Amino acid sequence: MRRGPSLFNLASLGLGLTFLYAPIVLLVVYSFNDSRLVTVWGGFSLRWYGELMHNEQLLASVWMTVRIAALSATVATLLGTLAAVALTRGGRFPGRTIFSGAVYAPLVTPEVILGLSLLLLFVAVGAPRGFWTVSAAHTTLTLCYVTVVVQARLASFDRSLEEAAQDLGCPPWRAFLLVTLPNIAPAVAAAWMLAFTLSLDDLVIASFTSGPGATTLPMRIYSAVRLGVTPEINAISTLLIGLVATGVIAAYLIQTRGVRRASR
Amino acid sequence: MDPGADGAVTDGRLNIGAIRSSFAPWEDPAAEPLVRFEKVTKRFGSVTAVNAVDLAIYEREFFALLGPSGCGKTTLMRLLAGFETPDEGRVWLGDNDLSDDPPHRRPVHLMFQSYALFPHLTVEQNVAFGLKQQKLPKGEIADRVAEMVALVRLEGMERRRPDQLSGGQRQRVALARALAPRPQVLLLDEPLAALDRKLREETQFELMAIQQRLGMTFMIVTHDQDEAMVLADRIAVMQAGEIVQVGRPTEIYEAPVSRYVADFIGDVNLFEAAAVSAEEGETRFAGPDSPGGYLASTDEGVVLDGGLYLAVRPEKMVMHLDPPPEGPNRLAGKVLDIGYLGDWTTYVVGLESGRTVRAARANSARLVERPVGWDDPVWLTFAPDAAVVLTR
Ligand SMILES: Nc1ncnc2c1ncn2[C@@H]1O[C@H](COP(=O)(O)OP(=O)(O)OP(=O)(O)O)[C@@H](O)[C@H]1O
Ligand SMILES: [Mg+2]
Numbered sequence: 001m002r003r004g005p006s007l008f009n010l011a012s013l014g015l016g017l018t019f020l021y022a023p024i025v026l027l028v029v030y031s032f033n034d035s036r037l038v039t040v041w042g043g044f045s046l047r048w049y050g051e052l053m054h055n056e057q058l059l060a061s062v063w064m065t066v067r068i069a070a071l072s073a074t075v076a077t078l079l080g081t082l083a084a085v086a087l088t089r090g091g092r093f094p095g096r097t098i099f100s101g102a103v104y105a106p107l108v109t110p111e112v113i114l115g116l117s118l119l120l121l122f123v124a125v126g127a128p129r130g131f132w133t134v135s136a137a138h139t140t141l142t143l144c145y146v147t148v149v150v151q152a153r154l155a156s157f158d159r160s161l162e163e164a165a166q167d168l169g170c171p172p173w174r175a176f177l178l179v180t181l182p183n184i185a186p187a188v189a190a191a192w193m194l195a196f197t198l199s200l201d202d203l204v205i206a207s208f209t210s211g212p213g214a215t216t217l218p219m220r221i222y223s224a225v226r227l228g229v230t231p232e233i234n235a236i237s238t239l240l241i242g243l244v245a246t247g248v249i250a251a252y253l254i255q256t257r258g259v260r261r262a263s264r
Numbered sequence: 265m266d267p268g269a270d271g272a273v274t275d276g277r278l279n280i281g282a283i284r285s286s287f288a289p290w291e292d293p294a295a296e297p298l299v300r301f302e303k304v305t306k307r308f309g310s311v312t313a314v315n316a317v318d319l320a321i322y323e324r325e326f327f328a329l330l331g332p333s334g335c336g337k338t339t340l341m342r343l344l345a346g347f348e349t350p351d352e353g354r355v356w357l358g359d360n361d362l363s364d365d366p367p368h369r370r371p372v373h374l375m376f377q378s379y380a381l382f383p384h385l386t387v388e389q390n391v392a393f394g395l396k397q398q399k400l401p402k403g404e405i406a407d408r409v410a411e412m413v414a415l416v417r418l419e420g421m422e423r424r425r426p427d428q429l430s431g432g433q434r435q436r437v438a439l440a441r442a443l444a445p446r447p448q449v450l451l452l453d454e455p456l457a458a459l460d461r462k463l464r465e466e467t468q469f470e471l472m473a474i475q476q477r478l479g480m481t482f483m484i485v486t487h488d489q490d491e492a493m494v495l496a497d498r499i500a501v502m503q504a505g506e507i508v509q510v511g512r513p514t515e516i517y518e519a520p521v522s523r524y525v526a527d528f529i530g531d532v533n534l535f536e537a538a539a540v541s542a543e544e545g546e547t548r549f550a551g552p553d554s555p556g557g558y559l560a561s562t563d564e565g566v567v568l569d570g571g572l573y574l575a576v577r578p579e580k581m582v583m584h585l586d587p588p589p590e591g592p593n594r595l596a597g598k599v600l601d602i603g604y605l606g607d608w609t610t611y612v613v614g615l616e617s618g619r620t621v622r623a624a625r626a627n628s629a630r631l632v633e634r635p636v637g638w639d640d641p642v643w644l645t646f647a648p649d650a651a652v653v654l655t656r
Contacts, residue, residue, distance in 0.1 A: 163347055164380035166367040168445065169397030175368075178393075182384045 024241060031234035038229050048235040058220060058236060065200060065217040068131065072138035073195035079139070080146025080195075081188055085176070087147070088154040089162075107144045114141065115208030122209060129211030137209040138202060142195035149194065149255075153187035154180075186254045193251035197244045287497060289322040296358070298323045298481055299344065299449055304353035306339055313339040315505035316353070321449070326475055327483045328492035331502030332528070337485040338377075340502075341451045344483070345374040357448065368397075373447035377454045379438040381426040387413070387437050388422040394445035412440040415474060432463050443474070452484040456491065468494050489529050493517070501525050517577075522656040526575040531610075533581070533621045534654075535574045539567065546648055548592070549574065553617045559592040560651040573654040578610060580650035581623035584643040585634055593651070595621060595644040599636055613642055 005013070031049075035042025052058060083103050090096065106114055118137045127133055157180065165175035181188070203218040210216065215223075217240060224233050289295040297320035306314040313336045321327045329337045342348045344355055346367035355362045362370055373394070382390055391412050395405045413422055416436035426434055435458060442450055455471075456464045472495060475482050486492050492499050493513040500510045501524075509521045520526035523534055537549035537558055549558040549572070558574055588594060600620060601612035611623045623644055636642065 158378070158380065160376050160378055160380040161382060163367070164374075164376055164382070165393070167345055167347075167374050168394035168441070169368050171366070171368050174397075179382055179384075183382075 027234055028238045028241070031231065031238040033231055033234075036231065038231060038234070048231040049239075051232055052235055052239075055232065058217075058232075061215045061217045061220040062236075064131065064214060068135050068138060068206075068216060069196045069199035072135045072142060072199045073192050075135070076139045076142040076146050076195045077188060077192045080143045080191065081150050083143070083147045084150035084154055088151055089159075103147050104144055106141055107148070111141075111202075111204040112208075115205040118205065119208045129209060130214040133209045133211070134206050134214060134216065137205050138195075138199040141202065141205055142198045145194050145198060146191040149191040150184065150187050153184045157184060190251040190255040193247045193254070197247040197251075200247070201240065201244055287324070289325070290320065290498065295322060297321060297356075298325075298358060299483075300356040301340075301343075302354045302356065304340075304343060304350045304355060306336075306343060306348055307351050312505050314343065314350075317505075317507055319500065319507060319510070321481065321483060323481055324479055325481055326472070326495055326497045327481075328496035328499045329483065329485045329502060330489060330492045330499050330529075331487065333487060335502040336505040337487075337502060338453055341374060341453055341483065341485060344370075344449070345372055345451055346370045347374075371448040372451060373442040373445065373449075374451040374453065375438050375442040375455050377457065379426075379434050381434055381437055381441070383426055386423050386425055387418060387429070390426070390437055391440045391444050393441060398445055408444055412444045415443070416440045416470075431458050432467075435459065435467070439471075439474075443478070443480075446478070446480070449481045449483060452482060454485055454487070456486075457488075464491075471495060493529075501528060503528075519652060520575065520654070523573055523575070523654055524656075526652065526654065531578050531622055531624075533576045533578065535576070537572045537574045537653075539569060539572060539653075547653070553615055553619060553621075554593065554595055556590055556592045556594050558651065559648045560653055561649040562653055571655075575652040575654055576646050576650055578622040578624040579608075579626075581621070581644045581646050583611065583613075583623050583625060583636070584645065585636065585640070586643075588643055588645055593646050593648065597621070597642060597644070599638055599640050599642055602636070602638065611636065611642070613644060 030038060030041075032044050032046065033040075033042055034045035034047060083099075086093075087096070087100050087103070115137070118133075118140065122129055122133050161179050161183070162172075162175045165179040166172060170178060201218055202216075203222055206216045206219055207222075210219065217236070221233055221237060221240075224230065290297075299319075299321040301317050301319040304314055304317045305312065315336075317340065329340060331337055339348060343350055344362075346362070346365060346369075350363065357370070357372065362372075382393065385393070388409055391409045392405050395408055400408070409422075413419060416439055418433060418436055418440070421429065421433065426437065429437065435455065439452075439455065442452075452471075456467055459467060468491060471482070471484075474480075484492075484495060496513060498510060499513055499516050500507050501516060502508065503524055509516060509525050511519070516525065516529055520529065520532075526532045526534070535551050535553050535558065537551040539547050540550050540557070541548045542562070545561060545563070547560055547562045549560065551558060551574070560574055587596070595613075595615055597613040597615040599611055600614045603610040603612075607627060608624050609627055611625070613621050613623060615621060621644060
């Protein structure tokens with residue numbers, strides 16, 4: 001028999017959720033505000049969403065952000081999956097501990113430090129800062145998340161399937177492509193989603209590593225807010241939240257579906 | 265299967281049991297083995313999983329590896345399939361040294377104990393997997409898949425995925441997948457372990473039929489001795505990484521080379537004995553359990569010494585309810601326990617010397633005139649040629 005949640009549990013759940021989501025709900029609600037004043041409710045309207053469509057600068061930074069996110073997520077997924085394969089399938093190769101430490105380090109490095117060191121690197125090699133440097137920096141940031149997700153799936157993946165493929169005539173790389181990859185595909189897709197959303201909402205590293213002409217959406221919002229919050233910012237933020245939430249939920253769904261199928 | 269055809273051991277004494285067929289290339293010195301292990305050793309850290317194994321397997325042979333858990337059976341197979349590399353020694357397939365070939369270049373397929381079916385592929389695609397790697401034309405692949413699916417009787421299930429099949433069906437898919445590319449040697453690692461007894465027996469006969477029909481060489485791992493006896497042309501018994509005996513099922517059962525083999529295959533009574541005198545083809549022994557001593561047939565001369573053992577199978581013990589005449593091979597005691605198995609009954613008899621002996625009797629009649637009960641005094645005798653003299 002299961003008892004329902006106690007009053008205390010309900011209260012703490014409510015408090016927690018309020019704490020987490022009240023600001024966001026407020027932002028979303030005010031994005032539909034007809035009034036130009038952010039703090040005064042002037043009736044429901046989609047006016048600011050309409051204005052967004054004419055704000056060339058904002059649209060340009062949205063496009064820039066999406067391109068960076070897609071590119072960095074793709075590269076990070078490729079590299080991160082390879083790193084996961086090396087860590088789970090490589091056996092005890094020399095330097096394995098250092099390698100796994102190195103892969104996970106960005107996970108715990110403060111973003112400011114990561115951004116600063118990347119900036120120093122780009123300056124040192126004389127790379128012109130812009131789209132490519134931000135993409136590279138985001139690849140560095142998200143690669144370790146990809147590795148964590150894919151490695152977890154690989155660890156629970158039955159090795160004898162790969163052996164069976166090799167036994168039937170596949171060289172190891174083809175066994176990976178034909179047998180392992182299709183089976184871990186949900187985890188890889190989830191990892192890509194995660195990398196994409198991480199890149200999408202990153203401000204700190206992007207600020208360090210971008211240059212003129214490569215302003216990402218979070219950077220644009222941040223600088224706009226310094227001049228005062230406009231309802232337009234609320235609207236674009238709402239869209240961003242929607243996109244990130246969709247990405248995270250999709251990643252979650254893809255992965256749980258994969259796990260359920262694998263454990264059947 | 266013609267029992268007793270030529271090829272059976274014909275030197276008189278060892279003419280034992282039913283012989284499966286005249287197939288016996290291992291007795292032909294001119295025959296070239298298909299698979300040859302040459303002093304192969306494999307260590308995992310401090311564990312020697314396979315120790316200096318020499319083994320030859322011939323074309324079209326059904327060869328069984330038998331031994332307790334952890335004795336190195338799987339490791340030996342993985343050495344042949346290429347998933348382990350020997351620390352010492354070589355593995356040959358015909359005239360080719362396989363030692364440096366990776367698994368995908370060996371014409372040897374392994375049917376995994378866990379089946380290892382590809383979960384994202386249908387039955388059909390699983391079976392076709394190895395054929396596609398051989399780059400056969402599409403039409404031929406389709407034909408071969410249909411043939412294999414029919415062979416393992418999975419028609420109508422071609423489009424299913426492994427998670428939509430029962431355990432027995434999965435096992436047959438795994439068999440079809442490993443068979444389809446026609447490997448020179450098919451390795452089966454406890455292929456029937458997951459099946460219930462009935463399905464298991466059916467599948468055993470299916471396996472034998474398939475092997476005969478396709479004329480392939482099979483090597484099977486099992487720790488079920490009945491399975492090995494039914495299936496195999498020859499059995500190798502392993503102990504702690506070493507092969508202690510290789511022979512036909514009948515040889516292994518009736519002429520074990522050591523107490524370990526005798527005890528591992530079937531039930532056996534072992535009597536300590538010392539050889540005291542030799543006559544033409546027979547040797548007299550003394551031992552603590554039999555006041556009249558023992559008389560056993562011995563082909564080769566036995567060194568007149570102690571430290572020997574006589575092995576007698578329970579079903580070769582004759583049980584008497586009235587005292588038989590005094591003489592050798594005569595044990596007196598009383599019934600301690602009775603195990604009724606339906607077709608057989610096993611009696612545990614406590615001897616005067618204090619040890620227990622097993623005797624088995626076929627229940628050939630439904631009603632017995634004088635049933636044997638607990639604590640009844642009985643006498644056991646056995647024929648001189650029922651005992652095997654063991655030095656180890
Ligand atoms: N990859 C490995 N690493 C370390 N030790 C191993 C490895 N594989 C096998 N061994 C050891 O080698 C020995 C032989 O193992 P193997 O799997 O060949 O036994 P087996 O005869 O197949 O046993 P079972 O009947 O239980 O399957 C065991 O002691 C086992 O612990
Ligand atoms: Mg095993």
